[in-house]
Amino acid sequence: MNNLPLVLQLQELATNNESDISELLRKSLLVSTKLDLTEFRDWANSELHGYKEDSNVPAYRQVLTDLRVLNPYHGYIPFLIDDPEFMDLICNNVKVTVGIGSLIDLLHGPNPENARLVMPLPSEVTIDLMRMQGRDFQLEPQRIVGRNQIAGILDEVRTIILEWSLKLEKDNILGEGLTFSAAEKNRAHANINIQNFQGILGDVSQSKVTQNLHQTVKQGDFESLRTYLEENGIGAQDLDDLKSAISSDPPGGQVSSYGENVGHWVGNMISKAATGAWDIGIGAAGGLLGNAIGAYYGLN
Structure with a gap:
């Protein structure tokens, strides 16, 4: 059993690249709930269960995707569009809303080197892109999030929690056992807010x-x-x-x-x-x- 204070346990998990990020988030959820830090609690919940509203997706989950089609003989091949503005509109700032567990499974599944996340296009865009291919041979275009971007999201989550736990420690908010004192809760309410992490979290609030x-x-x-x-x-x-x-x-x-x-x-x-x-x-x-x-x- 880990006898470290709760906040130091967070730091221990966050700095260990082999630790389970889901466990790290669940412990962050525990700490933020006990301290009644609702914004961080909501962020941890969204990371665990997925983002229900696009407007809540933070900046580090807005990624540049590759536009590809799945060729039955050659696998995924690039789908090129001559209009760079249109390409940017449909492929840039794509919001990855799935929970952290799905991203972990992609990176640590049976074929991690080829891990990719498929992001569907709006149906009207899909129809237009298929028409561009001509009548004889039409393949459904898909937006692909690559392995490096998935890994980048996981790394950002670790960094956010580490920065948050260091701020808690600096304000002498550590926790003993599974509890925090009244004084620690008061300091958390006075000093810990989402603005402390805007540079990392982007639009998390x-x-x-x-x-x-x-x-x-x-x-x-x-x-x-x-x-x-x-x-x-x-x-x-x-x-x-x-x-x-x-x-x-x-x-x-x-x-x-x-x-x-x-x-x-x-x-x-x-x-x-x-x-x-x-x-x-x-x-x-x-x-x-x-x-x-x-x-x-x-x-x-």
């Missing part, structure tokens, strides 16, 4: 983001959208371009896609995030823009 959006971005009010995006580092010229794009598109956005001009603007901003011209992570950029513009159109 999307419920707060969504709530803030409803308070600051009003449907149909471009100035409220401009103010919100400006606060997130988007420059005046880019915001003027967005206003022009919204004015040029037909009125009334769709849930699955904005107008063509707004779509091009979003793609341009994600490219800026990728090159560092906009100081934000590429995964977080897609979520921020999608939520903000969705709030403007009344889609959230």
Whole structure:
């Protein structure tokens, strides 16, 4: 039986690459529940059981996928599209929502070197891509998440829990047996919050983001959208371009896609995030823009 305090047990598991990540998450769930740290508890639950809402998926689970078709004779082969913006739209920032156990099984299954996660495309996109192949020979395209990206998600989870447990230890919150003192719980409530981990977790607290959006971005009010995006580092010229794009598109956005001009603007901003011209992570950029513009159109 491990006699270390609970928080030090977390550190022991997190720093051991051979330890079971599911066990690490379950122990994190235990600690966060006993300390009544609801945001971290909800994150641990989502990692264990999967993310039920796309809006809650953190940045490190938003990945770049390969577009492929399964050839019956040659296995998976690349599916190439001449339009790079369309390719980026369907293959970038794809949200991996499955629970951590499924990812572990892929990496440690009978054929780990060929581990891959298949992410289905929306049905209307699938139909369009199959039409592009011609009438004689049509194969269903699929988005593939490779082994290195799956391993990267697992590694991020370890890092998040290690950073969290180190913060707990720094604030003298350790736990004895399976309990925490009243003083430890009070310190946790005062000092430990999701903002301590924003650099690692990205958009893990999307419920707060969504709530803030409803308070600051009003449907149909471009100035409220401009103010919100400006606060997130988007420059005046880019915001003027967005206003022009919204004015040029037909009125009334769709849930699955904005107008063509707004779509091009979003793609341009994600490219800026990728090159560092906009100081934000590429995964977080897609979520921020999608939520903000969705709030403007009344889609959230």
